[in-house]
Amino acid sequence: MAPQLEPYFKKVDELADSFIDRLRKAVAIPSVSADEERRKDVVRMGQFLASELEALGAEVQQRPLGKQPGKEHLDLPPVVIARYGNDKNKRTILVYGHYDVQPALIEDGWATKPFELTIDDKGRMYGRGSTDDKGPVLGWLNAIEAHQKAGVDFPVNLLCCFEGMEEYGSEGLDDFINAEAKKFFKDADAVCISDNYWLGTEKPCLTYGLRGCNYYSIAISGPGQDLHSGVFGGTAQEPMTDLALILSKLVDNRGKILIPGINEMVAPLTEEEKALYGPIAYTMDNLYESLGSQTAIFSDKENTLMARWRYPSLSIHGVEGAFAAPGAKTVIPAKVIGKFSIRTVPDMESAKVNECVYKYIRDEFAKLNSKNTLDVYCQHEGKWWVASPKHWNFSAASKAVKEVFGVEPDMTREGGSIPVTITFEQATGKNVLLLPMGSSTDAAHSINEKLDRRNYIEGTKLLGAYLHYVAEEPMVEAK
């Protein structure tokens, strides 16, 4: 039976101004995790969240993560974990978010004070952290409050995991999640993360996949020290020349990876999957707008989305050790390190990808017959993730979107990685859903970050409705 959501929705609308006020208070705390000087504000933001949750009747703990690696004088901000409800007859949903934010200075070009929530006449609420990720985190708190004030029973037990270091590599979080998976988080039936974005501005989406990332270094060295190109140019084999030749053989400028074996590992496109792309609310103009140019590889939506989500890509990021400053320096760098990464997708196995990369680069370097020395290695590897969009966790979210927004959500993947997704999946063994609140124009990490009032208030309705549908979904597991 369909849950009765009207009283809840009505209460959310009534409380909208106070929810915005909650966001205003949160944005006012400059919880910049990358800035040592702001660490006290990060801690203050965690305290704010904990207090709000306690006021709502949740059982809250602020769990220390120890010292910050490499900065031993600095405590990591605590993970705020909470339980709201402990009814054995209800499902338990574990939600994740983060309460730290990216740096922001008005001098960077903000039109308004970054730590003062400023709402324009179109309902755009500007402020650092508004969409990433304070708005979504507070959405869960708002949902609890609206249920209480509407006198509607909260449909699930809610477990919260809110961290304060996401914008600085989630230091210490993986170990914490792994340790708590069978303790504080042991009752979780599924996981929901609201920390990404709609593909556009009008239509909500559910995200069921992320690409992985294997990051490589190609180090080529020759002379004992940097050389003067006047004195040695023409007489020494230059590592930079070798590197340019190798870098030119990795990928063509249509995005085709030239390393044998890589493309062969990609899961074939099924008719079923192919059918998913057509209905997605996305246009080439959306891409051009976010690129800031028309320099796209494909000219159609389907190929663009597939290239972004379900095919691997290879990007050359830069060269370490060479001259990189403005101006002119006549150096022959003694050792250069070319950096590139491959975004990985099903069914690429990381170890096999590495093997193909190493073999190809070593073979190509051998063809150069250079006296220089090559070293190629993987700096880090992050696995791709794909969940089943047919799991009840997704069905519930899909029904909630339909209920709140009147449309079927787009089923999307992301080209980038959200490592905590895989950590939760692996640690809990449960289905993970990415359920975004903000839109593609929110400018997370940029100047003038914002969250639209509509996305925040309807998003709060969505989170609550999702929990109701979760409670109603049949128990058939289809992870």
Add this chain to the structure above:
Amino acid sequence: MAPQLEPYFKKVDELADSFIDRLRKAVAIPSVSADEERRKDVVRMGQFLASELEALGAEVQQRPLGKQPGKEHLDLPPVVIARYGNDKNKRTILVYGHYDVQPALIEDGWATKPFELTIDDKGRMYGRGSTDDKGPVLGWLNAIEAHQKAGVDFPVNLLCCFEGMEEYGSEGLDDFINAEAKKFFKDADAVCISDNYWLGTEKPCLTYGLRGCNYYSIAISGPGQDLHSGVFGGTAQEPMTDLALILSKLVDNRGKILIPGINEMVAPLTEEEKALYGPIAYTMDNLYESLGSQTAIFSDKENTLMARWRYPSLSIHGVEGAFAAPGAKTVIPAKVIGKFSIRTVPDMESAKVNECVYKYIRDEFAKLNSKNTLDVYCQHEGKWWVASPKHWNFSAASKAVKEVFGVEPDMTREGGSIPVTITFEQATGKNVLLLPMGSSTDAAHSINEKLDRRNYIEGTKLLGAYLHYVAEEPMVEAK
């Protein structure tokens, strides 16, 4: 008739300790031109030189060069110019040197205090500026003093031009030389610069050529701002991919320039020139030692020296705008600027070189059929220089070397550029000779810079002897 040099040589040997003391005083003044805080020491060093020259009876002026461009609160150090002797019946030789030095901190790895002349048991005199260029500059002063004390008539009129900004781009000097060419320097019959090095450690050389340098930027831009490789990898044409493809087509790793038209401009090797390379005191081990590796392109001396001196070379210096730091950053740079330079030689014309470079890079970029935007331009161009080693200026120096060291000097070129050489040649219209005092192991610009006692004392004899032979050379001009 051969000049009678014995009394002069004997006096130089007698005064050796006081000459070393003069160098000690000069090294003790940390005249680092790149360091704003040290500007007063640069000025103090100019004052020291001026006082020493005045004490020797020279007419001295310290000429201001105005404010330092870009640092308008800072006066450029003065050019110290001097005239010693004003006899219409004598030739007039204009000598150039510089009294500023490279930065030096003991923390950089110096084995001794950099601004304290420290002499080891092999007569190696360590100290910043010892060989570059305080030793050679003081060599001229020593020569004057030894003539006076030996009661030997000074054979020429000497004009001095000693600057204090050589290690920081010789700010303001070109204009000064051009302005004084027909004034203070108008009597100069030839120019002698002692500011480079022997090819090895045993055999002196005379340097008659320098390569030029044209420095290029290849700017490729696409997106409006840097992109996240997860979100956009596979969908955007990446400027760095295009750049890698272009950079790979400039030069092969045997040093062969792949830009059509460049190699065709090089003056053919004559049998006469070819014969110059055989006798030169240089071995592959010398190259390996200075490279700090065996990663040489050629395995024989002749080809190595020709590649360094008389053929062009192309070096890729690096990439601006891409990720260049240690670590891993998953950026797609929006605009990247590849930097490379071509060392130019006779008979390459700079404008034609530029034309070939621009055409080739534009054509190669067009082949890529990229939506990105290319801009290729020359950052700066410095002309190559070759003097006639048959001019009396060189004959005189050659005889002086034979007299002092008992060997014919190597006739060398340099792979790098010394721009002031061309400035003097063009401004005065006279022959310019590079007459080095230090050896290849002196480590100018590096830690543990030194000048060997032998090079300093015999070098002082050489400078004096050179002036005597200059006075004796027939008046036949063969510039």
